[in-house]
Amino acid sequence: MIPGIDVNGVPKFNLLPGVTPLEPLSRLGAHIGLSNLYIKRDDEGGRGGGGNKIRKFERQFAKMVADGHDTVIIAAHHQSNAARELSGTAARFGLRSVVAVKDLIGRKTAAFGENGNRLLLSLLGTELVEVPADEDFVNFIKQLAKRLQFEGASPFILPFGASDVLGTMGYVDCADEILEQVRVETGRDPDVVIVPTGSGGTQAGLVAGFARRGVLTKTVGFTILKSKEDAINAVGKLAKETLGELGDKDLPFEIIVDDCALGDGYGQTTPDSLEAIRLTAQLEGLFLDPVYTGKAMAGLISQTRHGLIDSDQIVVFIHTGGLPLLFAYVDAFKGEE
Template identity: 40%
Template sequence: MNPIRYERRRYTTGQTPIEKLERLSQALGGPTISIKRDDQLGLTVGGNKTRKLEYLVADALKQGADTLITCGAVQSNHCRLTLAAAVRDGLKCQLVLTEPATGYEPQASGNHLLFHLLGAEKIEVIPADGDMQPVMEKLAQELASEGRKAYLIPVGGSNEIGTLGYMACAEEIEQQAWETGTPYDYVVTASGSAGTQAGLVAGFLARHSSTQVIGVNVSRDRTTQEAKVLDLLRSTAEMIGLQSEIGAELISCEDRYVGPGYAIPTEEMVEAVKLVAQTEGILLDPVYTGKAMAGLIGMIREGRFAKEDHVLFLHTGGSPALYTVPELFIPKES
């Protein structure tokens, strides 16, 4: 038996809640919609990367690392949570960030503010089209020359070890469905670095569940994203010895709500964020959950789901990004 699924830190007490979105379901006139509140996971401000980090940091500590190095965009939720996990476990953390198209603003709010508040040891900013991996490796080499040991975590924490976090989440969803007598026909989630979607699919496979996972892309076309998720699903299944047929039919990604590109706002995203806030009092974010909810709303409006279906929307967090784009949500004075 491979023990890796049991080697885990615990940053959250208990399960994250599942709430029925009755007013949103009524407004859309479609299936029954519920929401899995992974925005309430442990670590600073919550979010889906916490689940991945429970396994990644456990592996880092097992290897004797004293510093976590990771990468992402200037407003990366993953970087914020990796830094928070390092603080929790007494480790140092260094970040490699890509400069946004609008240019790097050293005084930026949102997650960038939290990087400084949480005490990142070093922040390296590179061009938007730069390769982050060699920069992380260079930082690791510099630490090694000082007698320190770094542990590198990829974008979004999405490798085989990080993906175990969403295998565990699928098992948690199944347990909650059993407890409430409400099985979910579909789980809808934002799909970016692929670990969340691949982990959910693997977890439902391991439980022999018929729940279907639909990813709403935040950065890539359907073909590219589905291949990325499938590759990670297969390598994760191989690592843990999951005895199931892993075919392309298990992966479903929707790419019509990406818009012009990653983190670039769309009208559908703005509508979705406002609708959920004003029907349910829940904050989504403009990069991931806003576009994922836009995808869910669009699929409901086009009749993708039956009226009797139960759809679970996975809230992957990210609300600090809202405060970086107030112009999208505050009405302009006439």
């Protein structure tokens, strides 16, 4: 069994090797005009290639194992990082993973159909069940769970993006880690934390975590999926529910979401995100992806250029993973779209 601990009465597995590293991005920072830019390496560690879902799974898997489930289900798209991380983690526990998949991006290239996360999902042996285009994800997944139950399985349904209160608590932990690491490194608190925002659990956990610690650190989410308004609502709801569960329901917090990097929508590349990916690779030797972290970095560059972030502020960029997506989007980098 994986070592578990109980935090605030909620069981938790340790699915990461320890605290994820905080590293300076001095060369990229100098290039874009930030003298205190850091990256939090949440792309490192965990099964299935790692990424931001691993922290979310720490309490979710503790619950599903404690409750005796043998199968885990999630709704996702064919190039989903969440599905990959889920299947990798499920393999570690001997659980079966079933993913209800739908085309949410409409990219028809060969690489998108077979490389990147798609390849890794096939290596992981993930069972993919296609959701008809006209069918609602929520309804479909409920029916799927019923069918699996009828066949003798005990399924656990994870929400889209693994964003519920238990998952969000993983990023409350991350906020604590960031505060300790930045204080050791600089003697100050971080001013701004940057994150790509999809289903919202990652940003919500950070917001809740900083609110609990009573610091002024702002979490800026660059939405890559929802409209700005929907993202603010989703993040706010999760942050509130999570604080409530942790016994801090009346703590004030602010939700900041910027849609400047969204472009034509989820999974659609933008020239700025491709440029941000190249810059980060060439100046720092680190890989971002075109769907999430590349857009968040493009957003950070844009905010810095527009004077929304001061050059001496301490900025922490959360690397949420997603490297396999580079191989699914190979055509975007060849300019052959």
